[in-house]
Amino acid sequence: MQLKWTAVALAAMALVACGKKEEPAPAPAPSAAAPAPAGETITVKIGHVAPTSGPIAHLGKDNELGARMAIDELNAAGFKIGDKVAKFELLAEDDAADPKQGTAVAQKLVDSQVQGVVGHLNSGTTIPASKIYSDAGVPQISPSATNPKYTRQGFKTTFRVVADDVHLGGTLGKYAVNELKGKSIVVIDDRTAYGQGVAEEFEKAVKAANGNIAGHEFTTDKSTDFNAILTKLKAAKPDILFYGGMDAVAGPMLRQAKQLGLKVKFMGGDGICTTELAKLAGDALADDQVVCAEAGGVDGDLKAGVDKFKADFQQKFNVDVKLYAPYVYDAVKVLATAMQNAGSPAPEKYLPELAKIDYKGITGNIAFDEKGDIKNGALTLYTYKGGQREQIAVVR
Numbered sequence: 001m002q003l004k005w006t007a008v009a010l011a012a013m014a015l016v017a018c019g020k021k022e023e024p025a026p027a028p029a030p031s032a033a034a035p036a037p038a039g040e041t042i043t044v045k046i047g048h049v050a051p052t053s054g055p056i057a058h059l060g061k062d063n064e065l066g067a068r069m070a071i072d073e074l075n076a077a078g079f080k081i082g083d084k085v086a087k088f089e090l091l092a093e094d095d096a097a098d099p100k101q102g103t104a105v106a107q108k109l110v111d112s113q114v115q116g117v118v119g120h121l122n123s124g125t126t127i128p129a130s131k132i133y134s135d136a137g138v139p140q141i142s143p144s145a146t147n148p149k150y151t152r153q154g155f156k157t158t159f160r161v162v163a164d165d166v167h168l169g170g171t172l173g174k175y176a177v178n179e180l181k182g183k184s185i186v187v188i189d190d191r192t193a194y195g196q197g198v199a200e201e202f203e204k205a206v207k208a209a210n211g212n213i214a215g216h217e218f219t220t221d222k223s224t225d226f227n228a229i230l231t232k233l234k235a236a237k238p239d240i241l242f243y244g245g246m247d248a249v250a251g252p253m254l255r256q257a258k259q260l261g262l263k264v265k266f267m268g269g270d271g272i273c274t275t276e277l278a279k280l281a282g283d284a285l286a287d288d289q290v291v292c293a294e295a296g297g298v299d300g301d302l303k304a305g306v307d308k309f310k311a312d313f314q315q316k317f318n319v320d321v322k323l324y325a326p327y328v329y330d331a332v333k334v335l336a337t338a339m340q341n342a343g344s345p346a347p348e349k350y351l352p353e354l355a356k357i358d359y360k361g362i363t364g365n366i367a368f369d370e371k372g373d374i375k376n377g378a379l380t381l382y383t384y385k386g387g388q389r390e391q392i393a394v395v396r
Helices: 006-019 055-077 100-111 123-136 163-177 193-209 227-235 247-259 277-284 302-317 324-340 347-355
Strands: 043-049 084-094 115-119 139-141 157-160 185-189 213-217 240-244 265-268 290-295 359-360 364-366 379-385 388-395
Touching: 006 302, 043 055, 043 100, 043 193, 043 324, 055 084, 055 290, 055 324, 084 100, 084 324, 115 123, 123 139, 123 193, 139 324, 157 324, 163 193, 163 265, 163 290, 163 359, 163 388, 185 193, 193 213, 193 240, 213 227, 227 247, 240 247, 247 265, 247 277, 277 388, 302 324, 324 359, 347 388, 359 388
Parallel strands: 043 084, 043 115, 115 139, 139 157, 185 213, 185 240, 240 265, 265 290
Antiparallel strands: 290 379, 359 364, 379 388
16 A cells, blocks of 8 residues: 655654654743632731830730730631631731830831731820821721820721720719719829820819819829829828829839828729739739729620630630730721621721621620721729729729
8 A cells, every 4th residue: 555645744754753842832821810719818917016015015915915816716717808718917016105116117017018907005106106007098906095086086097996085084083073082182194195195084074073183293104203293292182193104103103102101092094904003013002992994894794705715815825814905806806807898808998897897896896986986885993902903893
């Protein structure tokens, strides 16, 4: 049988004879706009800022651990945003309770492209940092800053999950006159945004209740010697001394007041209302001497949830909750829920969902008013007995 060879066949044979092989054409490169495969993991960066150095580092670390607990739980649960599993990363920064450092780390977080921020702890750092977050469009939830100015700047990105100083200082002022029957009330504040703010609201409420402010002195959040101002106030024969500031100063102040023979009820806001106050004041802290208020609080059915949180926190970190860790924990979960509701972690997409959130947290129901303040915020009044903090009442 005679074979007929075509030119193409002969050429192919020649290539084989030379040891060459025809390669298949390369596959086209995938389009950058191609949809992500189902189950893809996305990274979500959450910033957290608090003073983790300095006199109130114990409170800052408490807040940071609350954030870490929430982040770990979200990651362990395989939390989804849209059809993607979110891998949350916590970018934790130290502002040392200093406004300049606070704005520096705020800018650092913005430059790191965080999608949300929980913090700062102090009003004095929260307020200046809030403009940086607002300019960048990054939502911010403070778990503890109570100065009213924070949410009254007209920023759409500012929220808080605790009551403000109007409520905090106002409630304590009324309590001083109506319940403690104070006749000669004196005030000291540390001139920070928080300390001055809560002291001014306390003083307003005392005067509104027809109480008597017999003196008002000033210190700083780094002072250690209060003998001069305490001696001056002692001349007014006070029965109540209100301090606007933090526990790191309140403890030594209580010690020096005792040394001077100044026998007063000692009042203050959430800054002094910590488990550390008894250690800082030592034997100068008499039973029922201190009355303070924490911005926040749970009672009734919610108490079991917070108690469980505290037990889990202690088991995980081997330390007790100091103050605001539960509120930080809830704030992180609120950010994540708003992202989930929007189907996106992009700030411009989930911010509207955050503004209308209705979230049941361990600290209570979280929803915000038009300013970003929590609706129906609670306060918890405490005293100390046997060196232990003891709840008096939850007030709304």
